[in-house]
Amino acid sequence: MVSTRFRPKDLKLARCHIVKAAHRVADQEMVIRKLSLKGRPSGLAYELLGRLYDDQRRKLDRLKLIEAMVEVKAPSCTGALHHPGTPAPPCAIVRSCVIVLPDRQSPTPCSETDGRPYLL
Template sequence: MVATRYRLKDLKLARRHIVKAAHRVADQEMLIRKLLRKGRPSGSAYALLSRLYDDQRRKLDRLKLIEAMVEVEAQSCMDVPRNPAPSAPPLAIVHSSGISLPDRQSATPCSAEDWRPYLV
């Protein structure tokens, strides 16, 4: 199984997909109502509506999965202390000229600078 990491960006995108799917379903339901009022056959419209319902259900399941993964990721971020007490003084990089460069803060697992590859 492939480990997948989701970010807040993925959650927002999944929510947009759900909204679009809901709009498609609503449009198709209105079309079926119009066809029924006019007395025209609506078999193919019902078939399309069934596929739209299935698509919406799959997208909703994916959204729930992403929400759960992002929530678990957020909880693990809260467990990591922000400023751990250093046990030893920080090391400085010293060049041959004797000038020390400023120390860089290491990126915590939850920082925005941390690049995480993910699969969709």
């Protein structure tokens, strides 16, 4: 059995890959929506969307593996004070179908049937 050591850098890279995969899925869903509005065949677009979902699922599984192996060091209580008004950390996995961000004009769409997580 091969032992793999993961570093926090690997965790950061895996999170970036998840974000890119989520963007690809959202873009493909918009393409399918446009094709259906125009009445054009979208069979190939659905096949690509299925492959993108599989790719995103594999990347999410890898992220979970890396998160389980990497020990994320939390700041000590004496070194950092927690303020109730501070925002959440920049990377958080969200399991909602619509993500509302204050700095964007529109929410990120996702499929309501899946509830797949998106990384912010």
